Structures are given as structure tokens and as C-alpha cells.
Amino acid sequence: xxxxxxxxxxxxxxxxxxxxxxxxxxxxxxxxxxxxxxxxxxxxxxxxxxxxxxxxxxxxxxxxxxxxxxxxxxxxxxxxxxxxxxxxxxxxxxxxxxxxxxxxxxxxxxxxxxxxxxxxxxxxxxxxxxxxxxxxxxxxxxxxxxxxxxxxxxxxxxxxxxxxxxxxxxxxxxxxxxxxxxxxxxxxxxxxxxxxxxxxx
Amino acid sequence: xxxxxxxxxxxxxxxxxxxxxxxxxxxxxxxxxxxxxxxxxxxxxxxxxxxxxxxxxxxxxxxxxxxxxxxxxxxxxxxxxxxxxxxxxxxxxxxxxxxxxxxxxxxxxxxxxxxxxxxxxxxxxxxxxxxxxxxxxxxxxxxxxxxxxxxxxxxxxxxxxxxxxxxxxxxxxxxxxxxxxxxxxxxxxxxxxxxxxxxxx
Ligand SMILES: [Zn+2]
Ligand SMILES: [Zn+2]
Numbered sequence: 001x002x003x004x005x006x007x008x009x010x011x012x013x014x015x016x017x018x019x020x021x022x023x024x025x026x027x028x029x030x031x032x033x034x035x036x037x038x039x040x041x042x043x044x045x046x047x048x049x050x051x052x053x054x055x056x057x058x059x060x061x062x063x064x065x066x067x068x069x070x071x072x073x074x075x076x077x078x079x080x081x082x083x084x085x086x087x088x089x090x091x092x093x094x095x096x097x098x099x100x101x102x103x104x105x106x107x108x109x110x111x112x113x114x115x116x117x118x119x120x121x122x123x124x125x126x127x128x129x130x131x132x133x134x135x136x137x138x139x140x141x142x143x144x145x146x147x148x149x150x151x152x153x154x155x156x157x158x159x160x161x162x163x164x165x166x167x168x169x170x171x172x173x174x175x176x177x178x179x180x181x182x183x184x185x186x187x188x189x190x191x192x193x194x195x196x197x198x199x200x201x
Numbered sequence: 202x203x204x205x206x207x208x209x210x211x212x213x214x215x216x217x218x219x220x221x222x223x224x225x226x227x228x229x230x231x232x233x234x235x236x237x238x239x240x241x242x243x244x245x246x247x248x249x250x251x252x253x254x255x256x257x258x259x260x261x262x263x264x265x266x267x268x269x270x271x272x273x274x275x276x277x278x279x280x281x282x283x284x285x286x287x288x289x290x291x292x293x294x295x296x297x298x299x300x301x302x303x304x305x306x307x308x309x310x311x312x313x314x315x316x317x318x319x320x321x322x323x324x325x326x327x328x329x330x331x332x333x334x335x336x337x338x339x340x341x342x343x344x345x346x347x348x349x350x351x352x353x354x355x356x357x358x359x360x361x362x363x364x365x366x367x368x369x370x371x372x373x374x375x376x377x378x379x380x381x382x383x384x385x386x387x388x389x390x391x392x393x394x395x396x397x398x399x400x401x402x
Contacts, residue, residue, distance in 0.1 A: 004267065005267035008256065008267070014244055018230040020222060028221065029222075051209055051212045055209065063205070065205045066207075089232075094205075094228060
């Protein structure tokens, strides 16, 4: 155990499991923390403690927040009768919020249909979505422009057929194969403004 | 505060200050943690708490450990009379330990001389190094092959003149596994000048 003892080694191993970090960058991150113990390491430790205690998944929409239902679901300016934007992941919800898309609500699917990976409708929050749909005037299927994303959009459109709710998707402008979370905010706003109706099956 | 409340936002902002992470990857990291709350977020929080409480900078060599003097400085197999390897940073010490360089001790300078950045000898642990030097038979200046690194090596060599201690530096050459085509010309010409005899098969 040359690298500074078991406490430091364990911290490196856990940080290395974060996306975008590997063993080498995790070691650099830990040294960076240790050099800035009071300015960064102690505040990060406290922030992580607080987040662990506070984080909730919203029972209504699947957003991550410190209350459930989340602040978005209980925001009176985001009327129940308006737009419901369906996303794959919380990261996409956050990206749309950063883009300032307006007084909308969200539904986080928790993934996309992927038969090859054994992910079916029951693994996503599709039943909950069907239960919420009637409360909105329009549902925007803001899934990624991938094969699985589009398959999921068509499946949801089929399930909502006859509900009377208008179903749309983001305008093209989302690059084919692109992931929402990596798009600039202008592109996201434009894609939402130019959203188009889903063709029935 | 759309992104999940102040606790989550603060965690994102602190993680974004780690090397190799920015705001976007910090958000991804936080969502990754939240999705794996019990498997990763809680253990990471506990590991960080423990590391904050345990981490020490070795008063002798500048290594990071949970005791001071550190395990390397007190390891009886690394005799005081042997090699002292001088490095810029703790990351370099860890890299040499991973390389298994043997029963050596270290001295962490904490940087390199850089007049343009206002970093002089008094900002590094050079005085402490001069105080330790007599206890060793050889001092290896394992600083980076940069202008500042080499300037620092020459400065230390000057200060140790007359001490009787042998002073060396790392060999320049082709990295193991390295392709000549990708090496800069300085490295190639140094590697040629320092060429060694082939061992007979
Ligand atoms: Zn919600
Ligand atoms: Zn030490």
C-alpha cells in the first residue's frame, strides 16, 4: 500500500468509478483534494454528506431533488394543463431546464426500450406516464435521436392512441445519433419550438 | 435552482473543480452517484470523511499518508544510507512506487522553480532537502524533463556542490513501448547519444 494508506487508496478506487474518471485521473483528483484540504476536500465531504441525506427521486416525474414531489412538479407556474416533456434521463431534464424551455413539466422514463438489453416497457416508467397523460394538453417525446429512443417514442405514441392528448416530438435539429445532454442550449430551444406531431404508428 | 436543489447544485460545483472534470461531467458524475446511492454515493461519502480525518503530509519527505513521518520514511527496508529520489509532486512519487523502483526514499519539492510565476527556492522544500542530503549516498533528481524542471535540477546541484553526495538524474531515452516516429527530436538525439550495448542473446 504505497499510495498513502488504505483511506486514500479506497477514496481513489471509489472516485475512479465515476464517469469520465479512471484510476489515473482519480489519483490526480485525490492529490488535488489533499492539496486543497480546507478549500475543497472538507467542503466536498460536507456537501456529499448533505446530498446523501437530502436526495430524493420524485415519485411523480422521476426527477432528482431534495423533496418528493419535486420543485418542478409542485411549481404553480407550471400548470398541470400545459406541456409534459418526456425524457429518458434526469440529465436530459436538467439540460432542458438549462435551455430555459419554459413553464413545462417532465416525465423521466429511466431509459429506453431495448430488447437486446432485455429492457421492456415494465422497466421504464411508462405506466406512470399513461396515468399522468390525461392531465396535459400536449406530450412532447423528447427522447434521444437514437434507434432505441425513436422505438420508445413510437411505442408510447401507440399506447396513448385514443387518449385525445396531442403528442409531439422534438424537431429535427437534434443530430441523428446525438444525445440531448451534449447539445448546446440554443439548439435545444429551437428543437422544442419547432416540434412536430408524431405520426400514428 | 432547477437542477435538484441547493445540496445537489453545490455538490456539482465542488466536483467541477476537480482536475479532468468540468460542469458538464460533474453533473453526469452526480447523477451517476445518485443512481448508485447505496453502492457508490454513500461509500464515497464515508471514504471522503475518513480521508479528511486521516490524511497527513509527511513532515520529512512531503509524501501524503495517514501518518507523519510516512510509511516510506519509517520503512526499515529503505535504509537512510541509500538512494534519495527528488520529485516535483506526490503524483510522481506514486508513479515511481507503482513502477517498483526499489527500496528508496523520496523528497517532494512541491513544484519547480519558475521565476515567471514568482516561484522561488523558498516556495519549495529545497532547504529541507539540503538538510536531509548528507544521510544518503546518492540523490536522483527525478524532475520533469521541462525547462523549469531542468532549471530546478541545476539549482539543487549547485546548492549541493561540496556536500560529497553523488547527484544523478533520470536517463533520457525512448519510453518502453514507445514508437520512434512519435518522439520529439530532443528525446531521439539524447537516446542516441546515451545508447547502450546490446546484451548478447
Ligand atoms: Zn417531479
Ligand atoms: Zn515521508
